[in-house]
Amino acid sequence: MSIQQTLEKILRKVKEGMHPSDLVDLVEELTGEQKIELFELLSDEKAALIIQEMEDFDQVSLLKLLTAHRASAILKEMAIDDAADLVGELPPEEARELLALIEEEAEEIRGLLKYPEDTAGGIMTTEFISLPEYIPVEEAIIRLREVAPDAETIYYVYIVDSRARLNGVLSLRDLIAAQDGIPLKEIMYHNVISVTTDMDQEDVARIVARYDLLAVPVVDEKSRLLGIITVDDILDVIEAEATEDIYRLAGAGEIETVGVTEAPAIDLARKRLPWLLICLFGGLLSGSVVGAFTVTLETIVVLAAFIPVIMDMGGNVATQSSTVFVRGLATGEIKGSDTRSYLGREIKVGLLMGLFNGAVIALAAYLWKGLPILGLVVGIAMFFTIVVAALIGTVVPIIFNYYGIDPALSAGPFVTTIKDVTGLLIYFYTASIFLKFLV
């Protein structure tokens, strides 16, 4: 399909009411010039709907192609939280220039930009519906109909007092099921589940999931309603937080989601390098353990053949332990108070796995090299390595968590290094004890 045809196809699809998320896929195929051409033909509103669905990275580069006047017109049509996120991604100079062009919304956007990106304040929108408690059901429905076009969701109505304090909530479901004439006060729920502006977005997501909410209100320290967070944004948070944890667990760095398919190789390599350097240092440290036992190794060089299996098994067990623990913390299934009993059981798991694998490797080593004592050495070392690895894989994340560092960060190079050093120490120390029987 020629580029001109692609452009025509997109315009046809826009007319046919194609979902903006699908339009974005088509827009991505265009060159910069064609994008300008397309957006000149689109209304501000349509343009806003499409830009809202783009990745941050693409939003910014598209906006730079447009005139400041046009960009500001589109920004005005965007959902206020999406507009704030986009402005937040721009260089300060350009952000100021754009905000100067949109008077009305600029204040609100500046207000939202105050909050750190990954907090409730950073992901909330100010486009919610709040009503006073004294108005009756039928009036509430009329007001709802009026403000519906501008609200992020109309499925929850928040009831506030004269000082904007959040006092109750009503779902549209409750509202349409209620009889006319009754004031909202009498039918609203008083125990409103809310979050504060500084709450971590991961905790917000947990609350929305726990209580099956479609939106959660955000309040300040005086219980004043400042915004809401809708469930569609929570879906993105859960996905993004899982990705962050997965990357950290793997020691793969802090790669932004957009980076995976579009970032240049040098940027990706740079983000992964810090972890590799820690790993390199750790590997040398582990190597120095081997180096310290050169005499033992020179006496019986066959010991070297079991270095990989000791390292791999310790690595796998430590990774299993830290992963299960870190994920349990992230999903809220393991609470801070559970760690003691959790650790106790993890040691039991380690003992069981150590016994089994120790026996298997002892037999394998004996059969492979024909030396019963070697089997004993490798088996004993394997047992202790696995128990210690299970312990390290749990204790290191516990310590990280205690000091307020994301425990997922511990699982990569740190746990690897500690389990390697201890595993190899155990192995060579055991071997040196039995050395006299081996030569």
Added chain:
Amino acid sequence: MSIQQTLEKILRKVKEGMHPSDLVDLVEELTGEQKIELFELLSDEKAALIIQEMEDFDQVSLLKLLTAHRASAILKEMAIDDAADLVGELPPEEARELLALIEEEAEEIRGLLKYPEDTAGGIMTTEFISLPEYIPVEEAIIRLREVAPDAETIYYVYIVDSRARLNGVLSLRDLIAAQDGIPLKEIMYHNVISVTTDMDQEDVARIVARYDLLAVPVVDEKSRLLGIITVDDILDVIEAEATEDIYRLAGAGEIETVGVTEAPAIDLARKRLPWLLICLFGGLLSGSVVGAFTVTLETIVVLAAFIPVIMDMGGNVATQSSTVFVRGLATGEIKGSDTRSYLGREIKVGLLMGLFNGAVIALAAYLWKGLPILGLVVGIAMFFTIVVAALIGTVVPIIFNYYGIDPALSAGPFVTTIKDVTGLLIYFYTASIFLKFLV
């Protein structure tokens, strides 16, 4: 607090309208007998609300404490999809017994149980609202008010024809914004985003997230509307699928979420063992590479000191590569068609990281052992090990994916073994080439 007090506290909280999710936390503190006592005091409806929020494991054990008569009464009050999930967890004999006691819902539950657990059919509910296209707006709202108490969501109304085929959708938002008298046909959306019963739940989640839906309709091959999946269930799916991927990436087995805090140690050890045995076999295979170069190693035993760093670095790079790739596939950011260009860039990343780390380790090895040739050997080996590890970490998941096996399963022991064997081969082969300069 005594047990009697806990019981009283729960009953008080039930009366005060505490959210069922919070009640579950309190119920969990009770013994079996106290749970019976509590549930005898609760209405079927309240009991159903509480049980719905429990983990599968706890639901089943609680149900076993109750009489079949009571259990069936509670089951009738549960949301139909939750009831079906619970029945599906029971032993077949008990499931039959319970279903025999509830006539009306039994048929629907059996219908839902036909579908595999992790498909759209397996997570959908049949409690949706569908209306014919010819009725006017005001009548639709009246009907909505009638059926609201039994529907899972009233925020989407699905428009079906006389053969139950899905023809359109209207949100409650559209409906209350529309003028009376207009038939639904004229205001409904025709391009309904729907899924089929056999679609994987992960793909369903991706669609709901992509289009910011509150619910998605499920249809059969003839476009007949069979059920809906609401966004609160999608939140759980996204979390569960991320956990599954994280476990698989870590080679930590298929531990059910409930297992993390409650399963006995022996069960956990058993689930983790298969991965460890593959890893053990892989470790021995890697060891045989070391074993094959015994002569080289005997000649210059200092080579053993760099085995850990070669293994660790290869491991970290391979884990990074497979993790970023597997996660990209899972979130839909990397599409099947992208793999070729993705692989190309990953090789570039590998080359960059290999060059840098090869240079660093060459210098470190030279400074540590005072042998320039040793630095050269370790540096060259590190370079190739990293490039190959990046390649393996991407190619193995690609192959798994191609054959329809979850690529996350490849990342643990398989990638580890392959990168260890190749890394050690590269290292010792390089060393044996330069051996004459080393001794």
